[in-house]
Amino acid sequence: MEPALWELLEAGNQADEVAAIVRLNRPGHIPEGVRIVSQFGHIVTGRLQRGVILEVRADEAVSSLKASRFLTPEPTIELEPAEILPEFGQWRDRRRPPDLAETGRGVVIGVVDWGFDFAHPDFLNPDGSTRIIALWDQRPRLNRSPPQPYGYGVVYREAEINQALQTIDPYKTLGYHPGEIDPRGEGTHGTHVASIAGGNGSGGGPMGIAPQCRFVFVHMGTLANQKWNHLGSSVSLLEAIDFIAKTAGNCPWVINLSMGRHGEQHDGTTLVEQGLDAAVSGAPGRAIVQSAGNYHDRRIHTQGKIRPNEPRRFTWQVDPADITPNQLEVWYSGKDTFAVELRSPEGVLLQTAQLGEQFPLRQGDRVIGKLYHRPHEPNTHDHHIQIFLYPSAPEGNWQVTLIGKDIVDGRFHAWIERDVALPGCQSQFDAEDAIHYCTTGTICNGFRTIAVGAYNPHSPRWEIGRFSSAGPTRDGREKPDIVAPGVGILAARSAPRSRADTSPLTRKSGTSMAAPHVAGTIALMFEAAKRPLDIVETRQLLLGNAQKPAAEADLFRFGSGYLHIEDSVVAARQVQEQAVLPTGRSRATQAPTRQHFLSFPLEDTGMYTDVSDIHDAVMDIGEQDETIANSSNYDESNLANELEITLDFEQTWADELDNDWNELADDGTILDTDDELNEGTIAPVLIDFAESVLHADDLNPETLTPSVDLWTELISRIGVQAEFAESNGAIFRSLPSPSLVFEAFSSDRYPALHQQFDQWFDVVALPRSPVHQPLQSGDILLRRIGEANLTHTALLASGNLIEDAALWEGKWDAETAGSGYYAEIVEVGAIPHCTHHAFARRIADAQGYLPYDQMILRFKTPVLEAAFADEWATDLQETTPTIEIVVRNRIIHHQTVSGCNIELVGTTAPQGTTNHGGRFTLDLTGIADGTYTLRAIHPNSTTDPVGPMIASTTPRPDRIWRPFETTITLAGGRVTVAASPHTVLAGRRLTIQLQPVWMASPNHSPRAQAIVLCVVHHTGGTRASSAINTFLSPRSTSAHYVIDTDGQIIKMVHESEQAFHAGHSHWLGQNSVNGFSVGIEIVNRSDPYTAAQMTAVVDLLNRIRAAYPDIPTNQIVGHSDVATNNQAPPNRRLGRKSGDPGSHFDWATLEAAGLGMMILAGAPNPSDYGGFFSSFPTQRLRTGDNDARRVYGGLRRAAITVDVITELQTDLSRIGYYCPVTGRFDAPTVAAVKIFQEHFFSGTRRRTDAAFRSGQVDSLTAMTIKHIR
Helix, strand or coil: CCHHHHHHHCCCCCCCEEEEEEEECCCCCCCCCCEEEEEECCEEEEEEEHHHHHHHHHCCCEEEEEECCEEEECCCCCCCHHHHCCCCCCCCCCCCCCCCCCCCCCCEEEEEECCCCCCCHHHECCCCCECEEEEEECCCCCCCCCCCCCCCCEEEEHHHHHHHHCCCCHHHHHCCCHHHHCCCCCCCHHHHHHHHHHCCCCCCCCCCCCCCCEEEEEECCCCCCCCCCCCEEHHHHHHHHHHHHHHHCCCCEEEEECEECCCCCCCCCCHHHHHHHHHHHCCCCEEEEEECCCCCCCCCEEEEECCCCCEEEEEEEECCCCCCCEEEEEEECCCCEEEEEEECCCCCEEEEECCCCEEEEEECCEEEEEEEEECCCCCCCCEEEEEEECCCCCCEEEEEEEEEEECCCCEEEEEECCCCCCHHHCCEECCCCCCCCCCCCCCCCCCCCEEEEEECCCCCCCCECCCCCCCCCCCCCCCCCEEEECCCEEEECCCCCCCCCCCCEEEECCHHHHHHHHHHHHHHHHHHCCCCCCHHHHHHHHHHCCECCCCCCCHHHHCCCECCHHHHHHHHHCCCCCCCCCCCCCCCCCCCCCCCCCCCCECCCCCCCCCCCCCCCCCCCCCCCCCCCCHHHCCCCCHHHHHHCCCCCCCCCCCCCCCCCHHHCCCCCCCCHHHHHCCCCCCCHHHHHHHHHHCCCCCCCCCCCCCCCHHHHHHHHHCCCEEEECCCCCEEEECCCHHHHHHHHHCCCCHHHHHHHCCCEEEEECCCCECCCCCCCCCEEEEEECCCCEEEEEEECCCCCEEHHHHCCCCCEECCCCCCEEEEEEECCCCCECHHHCEEEEEECCCCECCCCEEEEEECHHHHHHHHCCCCCCCHHHCCCCHHHHHHCCCCCCCCCCCCEEEEECCCCCCEECCCCCEEEEECCCCCCEEEEEEEEECCECCCCCHHHCCCCCCCCCEEECCEEEEEEEECCEEEECCCCCEEEECCEEEEECCEEEECCCCEEECCCCCCEEEEEECCCCCHHHHHHHHHCCCCCCCCEEECCCCCEEECCCCCEEECCCCCCEECCEECHHHHEEEEEECCCCCCCCHHHHHHHHHHHHHHHHHCCCCCCCCEEEHHHHCCCEEECCCEEECCCCCCCCCCCCHHHHHHCCCCCCECCCCCCCCHHHHHHHHCCCCCECCCCCCCCCEECCEECCCCCHHHHHHHHHHHHHHCCCCCCCCCCCHHHHHHHHHHHHHHCCHHHCCCCCCCCCCCECHHHHHHHHCEC
């Protein structure tokens, strides 16, 4: 759980209602105890009681839970007069191009800020009425009803504002005065910002960009019971967005956010950023513009690269006059493991924290702070260190040391949070450590919002403001997106409390002033366009028409360049009402294809944030060879360079996956009835090919990040190449990037490339063209990302289109909540999506048109047939009924033969053996009409093919097929077959696909220990063929047995050999259980198990135990049980594997058969665990309970002692779990409890209450632990 939630949990009464942001696993599935206030796709804001934070965080509906963060205006920038108006400079205060017809009419500009002078002439119509639709003051107000469902503040509507404007003192009449937050009378931030975006110039200053727009203002605040409720928060920000959107109604809107903070991950994945992205992606005619931050010249960021066992130290300086808390954060790759040390200014080592640990920082008997080292933050899957220093902490130079324990990537970033209360005492890094790049604000790094830097419009050189924050983002994207005037900007000044100075204008500097220039421009674009612009189009038109900076400009400060208002508006005017399909483009005519799973890497997920080669970087961060794309600097004379420069990829995968293949197994269930009947093609071979690459033994065991590029692997196999002519006439060939393919098909600039790629691809749909059904599983979705010619590749898992209205009614996990059509997607990236995730992405608008940055392609059938003709089978239930396809495809690709004969009883037809793939074809042309018995006979067994193989080491062929017998009828030119294994008919030819009973996996090693354990897994998919193909590939994954959905058992490794099924594991005091266990994989993707499977697993376990009597009846466990998260010597992290075989596996069925760990009958002993649960039956043990001073629900937990925790840990260790006896309810204990709960409260005993898999020990969990045999 994140550190801020721990702090919130301890900050007050357990019955207090607190605000939080939640990312739901699926929209519509609301966790118990949470009241939803606003929603943006998966992101919701809500209210919950402080005392249920842990229960909500553990709820299976919750993917991430975050405490509210405070937000403030960007800090005031004080500049010397010469910085604002340099030598040879002149005031350039006019904002609007003089000849623009657009004025923002019909568009709403929302401004979320602090202090709005609603009576300022800039915000009045010529008749004196207001241009403001509503003003929501979020601060607590007495004697006023708060707006619902928000429950705080007061809303002033247009009519109420107009009534106040007619009085002598409109501020007093309305009960709102901007001067309340402006004690120095300099003019409020919000008034100045709003005037730049849309002021009409009636106050005597320059006209705003969109002088006839309407406004919705939100004065930021928080819930009444929160500290600093005169500030804003991440929760109140999202609720402000919700309020503006609802108030604007059907009008297009653009919102300006000139605010921020320093901390968090800076990669666009904060829940606020996800919510903002969802808000603008939900429908066309929406945009959000943000200030990039004023932190470039502040020493608030450092970064570096650590090598194995190398310490990296940096200095954190706390000002002697600082009486406020201070906070520092470090983020590093989830593939690495660091330790962190903190030394006080006196040089005393206060604390060392390993990954997963958290500690109070003590000086003597005082707690002066907290140190958290959190593994796998759920939105980034990266590790997070957070250090809090309380005001009582000593001032001076604190030393933070990072030590590389297990290094794969090695890069880290650290940020110091803003000091809101005393900005003059901001803590900072030592000048030698500080790096001024990656200094954008916390919440402006989203993928669809627009971050704006500031330049000086009064200087002839248009220099970037020295304060204007620099990119890139932590994941390597360009930020800011664009720059606009932000130095010495003249705009409206709010009325002060004192009337001594009533000047209506003032000058301010900052990126806060730059952002509203862009917001106003977008309002003009929305008015100019002939139809609503979606956010992708808006960004492309705005950024694509920016004026490029000089070639030597600093890329990470300029973004796409200088805002060009007129060109952006003119481009918006030219947007067609309905895009048409470009001429000369052919649409695919290939028959529909079945494909379930393939993931290609993101081209834009690089973590390129090293700035060692940039002139301002002063910290040694190691040698790096990454390059970053910059469209403005491409050499157009070399097409290959122009189109193929990309980031150095670094995908980060889910934190809970370990070195196992099954989470990536395909789903194969999303198919409508018509698709089921379509003639199939060879395209499903892509599934197995992708899995063979994804499950290679060079996967990182902690993150399952593939070390290969699947796009490259695939097009290399198929033979796709781009051909270029060198200047000397020589021909140069290379593998094309997705960007190059996108460019060739979407542009007429490169007809030669288009013609080349036509050999391999059919075009299904082009940008801004209609999507014509039928789409097919396996179709390639290419999406342009950002403005740097980067392209993301994904595969359609199904040919079905999903209407937005039906999106939330089913199981779909959708990227956005916008109107239009969605398709199920599989992809690799920072957050990978497989078919069992049921992830849908919006691929068309409500009219059925693709966005302008997307296209859909399809590999040509002959190309696939040629590339995969000799390998990899399709499932014959899904293949075309022709001999040609059948003959070319095989389930596996080894070179020996099997031993199963085919007989057609009653004929003189010759017998024969199956081919290596278990497929046999009979030509029945010369056989008389009649009814015949067809059977497959194994020489050694006709009744029980599995039994003789258990515990057997007798040499045998590398595959054996299951016997069968069926009846066929020949009548005229037709063959009719009764129920049988997969059969394919073609005239008088009959092809039979046999089912395997033995498939020899090459993945095993000699066994040195006796077998004393059986481990049950699920495959994570729905097809046995996928698991079999994975185990047959010469990789590092295998199992002894696979059980199909119909209960059929396939053996793949002899018990005498060690299979590779459990990865990093621990049981009964021993690591690596592969050495003494048998692994059983059941085909399942976390769905209810079939009765046939449960019967088969009981039968198989009984047979194995009969052959290996050393296996105790209670030593039958799940993969989750043995893969508990912990640290094991020599300091290697064991992978945490939850959900395998999952909560649907019914262990009670095994117990009824006398197999597995048993829950013994009997009443609980009141003295167990020190009598804690008999004394406090409704209480739970939870993290931190080793500190007896903790108070929950008003109950002082004095009964929780080290002895209680020790007894619990001893019992879990006795059962077999990894749970070191420390006397602390620490991370390994929580993990062991969670997995125990998953095992014993699953299947028919499944619990649905908040304690299920929460890691908290309630009385039922405790008594169950005591009663396990």
